[in-house]
Amino acid sequence: MKLLGTNTSPYVRKARLVLLEKRIPHTYIIDPPSEPGSQVALVNPLGRIPALIVDSETCVFDSTVIAEYADTLNDTPVLIPRNNALERMVVRRWEALADGIMDSAVVVRMESMRPSDKQDAAVIALHNAAITxxxxxxxxxxxxxxWCEGNAITLADLALTSALIYLDLRQAERDWRKVHPNLATWYVRMSERPSVRTALAA
Ligand SMILES: N[C@@H](CCC(=O)N[C@@H](CS)C(=O)NCC(=O)O)C(=O)O
Known part of the structure; x- marks a missing residue:
């Protein structure tokens, strides 16, 4: 399998963390969709990353679908609970929370890259408040x-880790560690995992 992405995308990092935690063999290919020659739009009509190419006919897109697909490929570990509806919902809700943080942080980033006279302060404030x-x-x-849910690692932990890494990248001034020391303690443990080290290194 080939995973197309970039190192700055939080959705790509989430997908990578899932593949790495489950030791699913894949090649990670840096492919910014906006660059000439990008393969992304050829495999994902939305032109977005992550895009997971399974074979010549199958591409999985949207990090949530990649996570769900990858999780069914093996049981080591099971990242999305399979039998308990409540546990499964809670893990998916964590994922939605983390994705929502990513979504809002991406909006803030895009808005703040516009010329200052064209930036919409209300939009920035709305999304920053949602992240808070x-x-x-x-x-x-x-x-x-x-762990976010249950007694072992799940997708919830990986999604939240990816969201927090993105905040460190784009909103370092937010200093979420100081505001939420328990998140900081949990994150230190997560950041020692080989999967997180790999996904941060390149
Ligand atoms: N909901 C999607 C969001 C994917 C997304 O928006 N990816 C961004 C990168 S962070 C993208 O590909 N944007 C188009 C571009 O970079 O040109 C997912 O979870 O995979």
């Missing part, structure tokens, strides 16, 4: 537990 609330919710849900 989402982080408080995440910290409250996590408490002092080791």
């Amino acid at each position: 609330r989402a982080l408080a919710y995440a910290a409250g849900q996590l408490g002092e537990r080791e």
